[in-house]
Amino acid sequence: MTPRDRSRHPPALTPGYFSSVHRAPREALVPLDPEEADLSGPVFGTADIGSLDHDLIRNAARPGEMAIGPRILVHGRVLDEAGRGVPGALLEIWQANAGGRYRHARDGYLAPLDPNFAGCGRVLTDGEGAYRFDTVMPGAYPFPNGPNAWRPAHVHFSVFGWAFPQRLVTQMYFEGDPMIRHCPIVATLPDAGAVEALTARYDPANDRPMDARAWRFDIVLRGRRATPVEP
Amino acid sequence: MSAPLRETPSQTAGPFLHIGMMPDGAAMRPLHRAAPADGVLLGGGLFDAEGAPVADALIEMMQEGGVWARCATDGAGAWSLRAARPGARPFVDLWIVARGINLGLHTRLYFPDADRSADNAMARIPVERRETLVASKGADGAYRLDIRLGGPHETVFFDA
């Protein structure tokens, strides 16, 4: 496994994001040799995926009904750092509904629940590392972090590659959203390039005409350490 | 040949991670792996730097032999997982995400009754911090380890 480039990620302690203050370890991390880190990971397959897991518009809807909100599809590829597709990667996603409300006991936001939307999904990448799911555009929502803080529209991702050290949790934002530059959680990212990497692009070439707009989001996982190539 | 890509940056899992990672089964069934038949119970508490329970975390365990499990912490910050009996390796790997954790934290639970003398990672940890990773074994055979994200007895976390 290639070493993790920690300058690509938010530091543990980011005081502008209040929740990190009491949850950030202060001691230095102890390095593990790649040789002694266990590279095995759980293996998931099609048996772990339900037939509607990729379709958040319908997977919690009553018969004949659908979730409310702008219809979108999110697609892309899971790649390793060498640009190779990662087949069989498992993606778990969760998001707020179109009004910015989560179906969760601890979310008390004013915006109403949608009886036809649960906000969870799961997909497996294909042989080329490609994935796709159907959903509605999530709404922005406020969160407790000072007098007035809002999250931009986003989708949460959890990714399993082929090795446990690749395990990644992140969030995907939407190109053009003015909320991105005001968000204290986005601001934990180290630089503009990192924000860019989490921003899905509108991808009209993959729209489903008269049905849904497409957003493209590629995910890069840590790769195998390159073996020196003889000239 | 294309330039190497950089890893996708991490963001916090937030307080509502259960929706996607511990679904209640109404819209999507939980991701599940059968626990080892002859397994052991691991558990403990997860606490922040002030000693307050972390009640909205997810902990995943990876053990040799492809044994994997996950759990959410409860209202008291308690976690509980089923592992296989210790084999060649004297530990299981643990990975923690939650609101306020910007990049998943990697730690280990070492079995107190397994031989750690040849363990390279343990050897690299200052002696006075090693105990933060060593579980205690209860009379019921369960292993218990409290994990502290900060404070005077901060748990050791790894860069794997």
Ligand SMILES: [Fe+2]
């Ligand atoms: Fe969120």
